[in-house]
Amino acid sequence: MEDRDFSYFTEQFKAMTAIDLNLYKEAQMKRRLTMFRQKKGFASFQTLLGEMRTNKQLLNEMLDRMTINVSEFFRNPERWSTLEKEFVIPMLQKLPDGSKLKFWSAACSSGEEPYTLMMLLDRLGAVNKSEVLATDLDKAILNKAMQGSYVERALREVSSDLRKLYFTYDQGMYHFSPQLKSKVVFRQHNLLEDSFENGFDLIICRNVMIYFTEEAKRKLYQKFATALKPGGILFVGSTEQIFTPAIYNLEPADTFFYRKMATRV
Numbered sequence: 001m002e003d004r005d006f007s008y009f010t011e012q013f014k015a016m017t018a019i020d021l022n023l024y025k026e027a028q029m030k031r032r033l034t035m036f037r038q039k040k041g042f043a044s045f046q047t048l049l050g051e052m053r054t055n056k057q058l059l060n061e062m063l064d065r066m067t068i069n070v071s072e073f074f075r076n077p078e079r080w081s082t083l084e085k086e087f088v089i090p091m092l093q094k095l096p097d098g099s100k101l102k103f104w105s106a107a108c109s110s111g112e113e114p115y116t117l118m119m120l121l122d123r124l125g126a127v128n129k130s131e132v133l134a135t136d137l138d139k140a141i142l143n144k145a146m147q148g149s150y151v152e153r154a155l156r157e158v159s160s161d162l163r164k165l166y167f168t169y170d171q172g173m174y175h176f177s178p179q180l181k182s183k184v185v186f187r188q189h190n191l192l193e194d195s196f197e198n199g200f201d202l203i204i205c206r207n208v209m210i211y212f213t214e215e216a217k218r219k220l221y222q223k224f225a226t227a228l229k230p231g232g233i234l235f236v237g238s239t240e241q242i243f244t245p246a247i248y249n250l251e252p253a254d255t256f257f258y259r260k261m262a263t264r265v
């Protein structure tokens with residue numbers, strides 16, 4: 001009965017939001033949504049669904065609960081220094097005059113990841129040689145990202161020099177540089193449903209693929225590989241190694257980095 005209630009919910013929820021819960025690991029998702037349903041006092045998913053059809057706020061709260069938005073600046077700092085030294089600097093050295101590097105922070109949450117990239121690019125004098133796209137499924141978190149205000153915890157890996165350069169502190173919050181903020185293009189985007197742009201030099205997609213089923217991940221790796229330029233880099237999270245990258249035309253480039261190989265002939 002409970003299983004049927006949840007699968008009916010999954011079906012109807014997809015029709016309503018275009019989000020396919022079947023592409024997320026089931027046990028984890030079910031646990032999270034059951035907690036949400038119980039907290040809101042609904043006896044079944046069917047009654048929750050009925051209420052969500054007219055109550056936008058409830059729908060938004062549920063979307064918030066569906067995904068975990070935790071992020072921080074320079075998450076796994078040593079990976080960011082590898083990104084800078086091994087990949088971004090060489091990309092800049094090879095960049096033809098007048099061209100721009102194309103970067104995508106996919107599932108960017110509240111903006112810490114694209115803004116970390118902006119600080120890195122600014123220190124390399126590369127902001128005007130770059131285009132940075134940042135996307136997430138969750139509109140509310142994107143609004144937060146565009147505001148760019150953070151509590152201390154999100155900055156625990158940010159040195160005091162960088163804090164001085166790129167943040168102002170006011171009323172308990174750190175506010176990210178408006179100038180760098182304005183260079184990031186934020187957009188709502190569902191990695192599991194929407195089409196991808198292509199021609200990226202670097203795609204950062206970290207700490208979201210862990211929520212997806214193996215099948216959804218396989219499709220996603222293929223789409224990322226297609227979206228990269230030959231030689232472009234995919235940067236994944238610290239529990240998200242790709243076990244057979246060659247089938248996507250990717251090769252390991254460093255720990256948690258994959259390079260798109262030149263097109264096969």
Ligand SMILES: C[S@@+](CC[C@H](N)C(=O)[O-])C[C@H]1O[C@@H](n2cnc3c(N)ncnc32)[C@H](O)[C@@H]1O
Nearest residue numbers: 067068069071107109137138190191206207208
């Ligand atoms: C844990 S955060 C990761 C943030 C950042 N990438 C990092 O590693 O710090 C996961 C993000 O994935 C987003 N997300 C979940 N499913 C998604 C999907 N299908 N398409 C795009 N973003 C999704 C969530 O809204 C959430 O903001």
